[in-house]
Amino acid sequence: MILVDKHTKVVVQGATGKMGAAHTKRMLDYGTNIVAGVTPGKGGEKIHNVPVFDTVMEAVKTTGATCSVIFVPPYLALDAGYEALDAGISLLVLITEGIPPQDTAKLAAAVKAKGAKLIGPNCPGIITPGQSLIGILPGSIFKSGPVGMVSKSGTLTYEIALALTESGYGQSTCVGTGGDPIKGLDYQEVLSMFEHDPATEVIVMIGEIGGNAEEEAAAFIKKNVKKPVIGYIAGQTAPPGKRMGHAGAIISGGKGTAESKLEAFKANGVRVAMTPGEVAKQVAEAIKQPAKA
Amino acid sequence: MILVDKHTKVVVQGATGKMGAAHTKRMLDYGTNIVAGVTPGKGGEKIHNVPVFDTVMEAVKTTGATCSVIFVPPYLALDAGYEALDAGISLLVLITEGIPPQDTAKLAAAVKAKGAKLIGPNCPGIITPGQSLIGILPGSIFKSGPVGMVSKSGTLTYEIALALTESGYGQSTCVGTGGDPIKGLDYQEVLSMFEHDPATEVIVMIGEIGGNAEEEAAAFIKKNVKKPVIGYIAGQTAPPGKRMGHAGAIISGGKGTAESKLEAFKANGVRVAMTPGEVAKQVAEAIKQPAKA
């Protein structure tokens, strides 16, 4: 597994909001080590029996949290991110959708300068099955196993994880990096972690149209990743010039097409799956051992 | 010597202004290795036969300068400082007086974050006699020798250097740290460099009323400086509540008095001189060898 395990102490920023509260409950139910919530002005209260603090600084000081999952509204996210970072949080999981990308760029730069890590924004979060679920992923779909997953998309990740789980292939860790054009962790960083993670045998990389992150990742894989990588690209039939749901999912000026990404996969030794279902089959082949039921 | 020598390649920001041009000439006459001037819009010209560039970036790229002496007007100094810093300059000598102190605070923080050094603002600069004069000090007053000098004041530094030189004691390097309350290099950093400089045998530290930098330096000396230090404080008879010329030279709320500083000197093994002339005598005693004529 990478990035998070059952020991990871998590603070929830925006824990008393509607979404924050609901997912705090779900994460707790899953077994995530949620140690604190943060909502300015609500310090001293409890949410699902977790103590709420006014500031991340107090939460970190009291609980020793190292990870923060952020559910605050989009225009407050930059400040919440800075707050977490400057309070010493080393892993920020930013779920919020609709953050102005210039804010994200500023936060990502600050995260980098501090040597911390940012997952998201506009992402489902991260799960190490059986240990820690940080974000909004549906825990029941995942199970522990040898497949490392990295993806720009939330529900598509669930779809593929479900197919894997139902085929008997559990996951080491799944990282949803988010659907925005400007974001924290990118494919390369996650791929590199999986390559060095003993619990990961096969890597599934899920991309989509827009940008050229998949192309760059493919080149990176050829050079740096020895473990088998299965790649899937969503939006193979998307029309150009239209934004397909995600802020980043757009083919513009002939760039960011699925063809380009799939070709880069093929050229760099990434095994291509054309449908979510095919991913599980490719994983089975890659592992080259009978799937456990 | 510390910080600068004859090899130090210097760029002059604001080289074509009245003051910049005059002091570029003087520095060149002294033998300082001035390799470039910078004035936006005047790139391609020459000043005293030194090539002028539009940007520090170009000047550094072309000449390999590592030090910049800055003569730009006060409200342009912050930007000029950032420009030098981001162009890779590692020693900034900021002569300009009247810079808003919030600007200086921002620049000093950026300098620190980059691991560079800032001398000033509102300072005479730095001289390693016989090798490099960077700033506005009158070169003829100084001569090479064993005394390291660090001072908040310009003309007072000249006064004391003159007394030293006339008594036969030359200087290793003289650093004018500047008379503003917010500044770059402080006493401790310079003292520490002198302590480790083989060419420096005795250190002269010139302070003035206001703040508590001298008190902190005295405590630092006790712990970290083995070489003899002679301390002088200007403003022994200054009335409280009045700003004595320098922005930082003010006794307020009973703090920043000369008494407090002189006591700190005595308590921490710094030898006290009560007049500029006495400094030379103290240096002579400290060196405990006949002064060379």
Next chain:
Amino acid sequence: MNLYEYEAKRIFEAGGIPVPPAVRITKPEELAKVHFGYPLTLKCQVMSGGRGKAGGIKFAKDLEEGKALAKDLLQLVIKGSKTESLLVEPMVSIAKELYLAVTLDRERGCPIFIASAEGGIEIESSHNVLTEPIPFPYHPYVGRNLAAKLGLKGAVMAKVADLANKLYKVFESKDLDLAEINPLVITKGDDVLALDGKIIINDDSIGRQPAFKGWMEAHLVDMSPRERRAKMTDLNLVELDGNIGILCNGAGLTMATMDMVKAFGGQPGNFLDAGGGSDQKKTLAALELVNENPAVDVILLNILGGITACDEVAGALVEFMKKYPERQMVVRLRGNNQDVAEKMLAASGLKLYPDLEEAVKEAVSRSKNATKKPALAAKA
């Protein structure tokens, strides 16, 4: 949100960027109110690019010629975009044209200047394009470095540096995705001037940009009426030309479902991503939107509930099917609260397809058997 040239220039001007004097007209007669002399430039205000090549820019030597040209231009449709108005400006004596833009760079993850000493051209096809990362906090020397790298000298260098700094300020303070000046003109008198401008406002930022509130609807000119309606209710609809209406939660899953429909021989009638966390009301609105498309024969609903709760979707489905009982529906519904949803739907007789591939195959198969459109009359 894309702005028209005349809007972009107004914003540039407010940010201290020099632009030519200009008058906007929607009728040829309005040329009379032009307060500067001939010859004039008349420019179609359209969203699409390639305006010059399409004949959307003309020069008039006098009022008479101007009126005739204006009449033609106001009727011009360029790459499907109707001309909204004309921007009338004096002709400028050009010494040199540059290109200058600020945008966010996906790869570097930060804002960048894009600049070229060759302006007035398609930047994608230009050589000698500079891309300079922009530091935060911003400092004015960044503009000077850029101007120097463009090879500019003297007063022009200082003016372009100042303009670049102002362009970034506009970009940052207005939350833009793109602030582009093309061409940035250096006149024969060594003045700099934004001769043509393009601004894209970041859609997610409009909520904190009071000046742009309410602008959205009028600027969605490259969308169909239904796409526009979806956008205004926070749904992501892209209309396609097939007969299977696709509705999912999440962009990636919607794209994957669309790809599979095509892969299994079907024709998607739309892409509709209802987003994560949609409740009953929003899901119902999304269903109605798909349902309205007369080309759609089958609706394929694929929900994998993470942040979306299946019971909320089921509630919408129950309501929808009551209203449109004859609508062909293929539904796959899994994830959070799936059990509750299944109970809610049990009475309706709706078959649920737990497997995505099966659901897609069923939808494709039904879409091929749909020889005629089902009745769309609502019951209620």
Next chain:
Amino acid sequence: MNLYEYEAKRIFEAGGIPVPPAVRITKPEELAKVHFGYPLTLKCQVMSGGRGKAGGIKFAKDLEEGKALAKDLLQLVIKGSKTESLLVEPMVSIAKELYLAVTLDRERGCPIFIASAEGGIEIESSHNVLTEPIPFPYHPYVGRNLAAKLGLKGAVMAKVADLANKLYKVFESKDLDLAEINPLVITKGDDVLALDGKIIINDDSIGRQPAFKGWMEAHLVDMSPRERRAKMTDLNLVELDGNIGILCNGAGLTMATMDMVKAFGGQPGNFLDAGGGSDQKKTLAALELVNENPAVDVILLNILGGITACDEVAGALVEFMKKYPERQMVVRLRGNNQDVAEKMLAASGLKLYPDLEEAVKEAVSRSKNATKKPALAAKA
């Protein structure tokens, strides 16, 4: 530059910081224009501290009492400062008083918040004072951290956090040396309010703060007329009570010269630092300023020219001595262009003292022999 309370509060209010409603009056009758009910607070507008203890704050239960109090207060002189006007505010029901300020910290080299849960007191003598470094760029969470550290809770915590953020914005955007609210009041209705405010504007920044241009002269109330005149012409003059007028270039050298005069038994009549790089004109103005002081018997001019050119000083001296030939002068002049200066002065018969100690001793000796003031009549 120190501001009056009423000015500080106007600036706070413009920055979104809540302040009580207020009316400023300069005559007791003006109390009639007060638009809020009694009881009222009447506060002397003076620069000096300790206003409360000196009886500069009074409460009036009705108009009649108010007028009587206003009459007295308007004539009050507090620690040498005349009352400029009265600020009239309604009385506030106070639940808690805090202290909050932003200033630059010399030791840390950055702006800091100074805050205390005990307000309305002299912060220097308070315990439990928080000093929090302020990062650049600034972020709103900094205010929340501060409010939390003050032990505030709930809505009040959020309001104080917001106020702290606004106070910093005012501090930064207006180039202040100090922005202080003391006390910052929490009312019984849980509102937060700046009940008293102090602002010091950084003198070096006024040139880029158009709102404060021209304010300086009226605000130099703690200076003598001559000190004020010096300040307005960019000279640093501090009047002292001896009879040796000291004029040097550079703050440190001027202080050292002053110290030496005292050490050798003389009495400095003033400190005048003409600054680095003064030309003939400025030096002459400085000489005139020292000369004007009727208590001064001897002028001690000590110039060590680095940035200051000796010939410029010599030029001023020649002019000055022509005008005031009987003035006692002890001059030491060394450094850049010393040779030129010496030639210029040769004709005047003025003796130059190359050694500082000798010059000081000579000035002290002459000051003691000055039994009566020399004639100050100008020749020209």
